[in-house]
Amino acid sequence: MSLGCLVANGDFETAPSNGFPSEVISDGPTEIPNWITKGRVELVSSGDKVSGGMILIVPRGLKAVRLGNDAEISQELTVEKGSTYAITFSAARTCAQLESLNVSVPPASQAVDLQTLYNVQGWDPYSISFQAEEDKLPLIFRNTGMEDDPECGPIIDDIAIKKLVTPDKPKDNAVVNSGFEFGPWMFQNVSLGVLLPTNLDEETSPLPGWMVESNRAVRYIDSNHYAVPEGKRAVELVSGKEGIISQMVETKPDKLYCLTFSLGHARDKCKEPLAVMAFAGDQAQNYHYTPDSNSTFQVVSVNFTAKAERTRIAFYSVYYNTRTDDMSSLCGPVVDDVRVWFSGSGRNEVRVLLGLGLGFWAYLVILV
Numbered sequence: 193m194s195l196g197c198l199v200a201n202g203d204f205e206t207a208p209s210n211g212f213p214s215e216v217i218s219d220g221p222t223e224i225p226n227w228i229t230k231g232r233v234e235l236v237s238s239g240d241k242v243s244g245g246m247i248l249i250v251p252r253g254l255k256a257v258r259l260g261n262d263a264e265i266s267q268e269l270t271v272e273k274g275s276t277y278a279i280t281f282s283a284a285r286t287c288a289q290l291e292s293l294n295v296s297v298p299p300a301s302q303a304v305d306l307q308t309l310y311n312v313q314g315w316d317p318y319s320i321s322f323q324a325e326e327d328k329l330p331l332i333f334r335n336t337g338m339e340d341d342p343e344c345g346p347i348i349d350d351i352a353i354k355k356l357v358t359p360d361k362p363k364d365n366a367v368v369n370s371g372f373e374f375g376p377w378m379f380q381n382v383s384l385g386v387l388l389p390t391n392l393d394e395e396t397s398p399l400p401g402w403m404v405e406s407n408r409a410v411r412y413i414d415s416n417h418y419a420v421p422e423g424k425r426a427v428e429l430v431s432g433k434e435g436i437i438s439q440m441v442e443t444k445p446d447k448l449y450c451l452t453f454s455l456g457h458a459r460d461k462c463k464e465p466l467a468v469m470a471f472a473g474d475q476a477q478n479y480h481y482t483p484d485s486n487s488t489f490q491v492v493s494v495n496f497t498a499k500a501e502r503t504r505i506a507f508y509s510v511y512y513n514t515r516t517d518d519m520s521s522l523c524g525p526v527v528d529d530v531r532v533w534f535s536g537s538g539r540n541e542v543r544v545l546l547g548l549g550l551g552f553w554a555y556l557v558i559l560v
Contacts, residue, residue: 196280196354196377199267199331200226203350204235204255212237212255224257227267232260236347249347251282251315252382256349258286259293259335260342266332269297271324275355278376278398279322279331280386282350284315286343293346294334297322300396303336304389306346308408310430311521315347317386319376319398319412321356352377358400366441366449366532367505368401372425375399375412383417385428394439399427401439406508408434413458413526421454421489426528428458429468429509435524438471438506441532443498448535449473451496451505454528455481456489460515462523467510472496472532473503478510481525489526505532 201224208223213235222233236258238250250256257265271277277297285291285306293304300322310316322329331353335345354377361368369375376386376398386398387409394403404410408431413420420426429435443449451472457464466481475496482490496503509524 196278196352198350198352199269202352203253204257205253208235224265227265229263229265231263232342232345233263233265234258234260246287248286249284249314251284251317251347251349252379253349256347258345258347259333260345261335261338263345264332264334265348266330269329269331269353271327271329272355273324273327276321276323276358276396276400278319278354278356280317280319280350280352280354280377280379281333281348282315282317284347285309286345286347287339287341291335291337291344291346293348294332294336295320296332296334297324297329298332299325302389302391308431308522309520310387310409310411311384312518313384315349316384317350317379317382318409319386319388321376321391321396321398323396350379352379356398356400364533366443366534367439367530368441369399370530371423371528372399372402372412372427373423375425378412378414380416385411385413385418388412399437403438404436405438405506406431406434406436408432410435410437419456419459419488419526421456421526421528423528426456426526428460428526429507429524430513430522431524432509432512433469434508436506436508437527438504439530440502440504443473443501443503443532444534445498445500447498449496449498449503450533450535451494451531452491452533453507453530454489454491454526455479456526456528457481457483458523458526459488460523461517462513463516464513465511466513466525468525468527469508469510470494471504471506473499489528491529503532505530
């Protein structure tokens with residue numbers, strides 16, 4: 193996997209030439225090193241208060257940026273023309289319920305809805321992607337809202353960029369990026385994962401090969417903070433039927449296939465039951481996660497007959513789940529190691545998958 197990094201002063205911890213502002217609201221324009229500002233842009237500190245006594249949330253460190261009505265910050269990026277990149281950033285809303293953020297690297301542009309609070313900390317990392325059409329491009333964050341209260345507006349922090357690489361498709365699996373190992377930048381010391389909002393373009397996705405079809409986000413998670421069935425990355429379906437991941441895989445019409453995937457619990461205190469609705473062509477079936485003392489995941493399968501040269505596979509959570517410790521943070525079942533097996537080789541295949549060292553599960557697919 194390629195490495196990512198913060199953009200210049202992406203955490204806003206670099207002091208302006210005249211020092212950090214001592215108050216939340218400043219009469220003059222705010223200077224932010226490495227960034228161009230437009231409109232009401234404020235450097236805020238952790239613990240600052242606005243009218244009404246609300247304490248502002250700074251995702252990490254001591255400083256972040258708040259965007260007022262129709263305000264924006266921008267920075268020129270040096271990239272590789274033709275390559276695809278993911279932008280990871282942390283965002284929090286303040287006092288407005290319908291706050292959103294427009295993130296663009298022209299001509300690509302995406303609105304990120306901040307209305308849903310996915311955890312009780314009040315902020316989340318997000319990721320969007322773009323394909324570079326030039327070697328130098330502006331990265332723009334803009335608040336498109338027009339609130340009556342001038343102290344409202346989204347807070348942004350920790351802006352990073354990563355060049356994305358799409359893995360080669362293995363010979364025995366039609367799914368691209370089947371283990372979700374290729375994806376956006378993740379901060380190692382942040383335990384919230386990265387939210388992937390709606391993205392209907394599989395060619396330009398922060399999760400190469402995959403689309404997020406729904407109105408709500410799914411969570412990209414890592415093995416440093418969650419239980420991941422295989423490898424270091426997986427996807428947690430945190431938005432019920434409103435959080436769908438899908439991929440169009442290459443198939444041969446009228447041939448038999450088997451979709452298999454790992455279904456697990458992230459060990460993030462998510463309240464059970466956990467269940468996934470899995471789609472493969474014209475087949476749809478829900479699968480409940482069954483706890484096992486020796487493993488945090490199980491392998492399930494869906495048999496289907498392809499009807500065309502491309503077949504849609506998709507997953508969403510059957511339930512809307514929350515954590516047992518706060519009853520507010522959204523969570524859900526984990527999906528990983530997604531495979532589509534072509535059953536035309538004329539022999540039997542046996543696949544044995546181990547859990548966490550002690551358990552094992554085996555199944556036999558009869559190939560025609």
